């Protein structure tokens with residue numbers, strides 16, 4: 487059994503409102519994805535880190551990635567996250583039985599120890615699993631005119647994070663079979679096959695940079711982690 491990371495990084499990050507794709511926005515003097523790759527490279531169980539960028543990516547080559555020895559760059563990004571993941575899984579030079587840890591480029595504050603604990607917990611599991619956190623806020627369903635239609639029960643609801651850890655061959659089959667608008671993460675493809683991936687407790691620090699203010703939050707989290 488060996489583990490590799492697959493980092494989809496072929497999105498445009500339209501919600502950030504910047505012309506530079508989100509993964510290359512400046513975060514503490516480095517492109518955002520640099521921090522993500524550093525975290526994954528610090529996980530001893532991960533033998534290779536595969537990054538999926540789009541074929542026309544003009545940014546990647548302008549940075550120095552020499553600090554990351556186990557990096558493989560795959561220029562095969564697709565039109566959606568699921569397509570990028572599927573293309574990357576197929577292109578990666580790994581075995582079908584290997585565990586793929588798919589992790590968003592846009593989650594730079596990942597704690598390597600959390601990933602090691604996840605691997606220990608899931609490495610003998612029949613299906614695999616994901617990092618996630620229980621929903622903390624009360625959930626409202628919007629009705630007409632941005633008025634509340636009702637309150638949704640939050641019991642048993644979790645917010646999915648990444649990494650999401652599945653065997654490479656099984657994940658390829660699941661995504662290829664069910665790819666479409668419903669497949670917003672890897673687990674959802676496995677769920678469509680009737681499988682029940684494990685929920686592994688993640689961390690609120692593992693935020694996905696989506697909106698402009700998230701960059702500031704990410705900087706604070708990374709600085710906090712550095713200062714102990």
Ligand code: C5P
Nearest residue numbers: 494495496497564565566567570591592
């Ligand atoms: O846009 P969002 O934050 O949901 O994207 C999650 C991750 O998927 C990001 O790391 C982004 O670069 C990646 N992605 C991709 N290919 C796409 C769209 C998104 O690799 N076509």
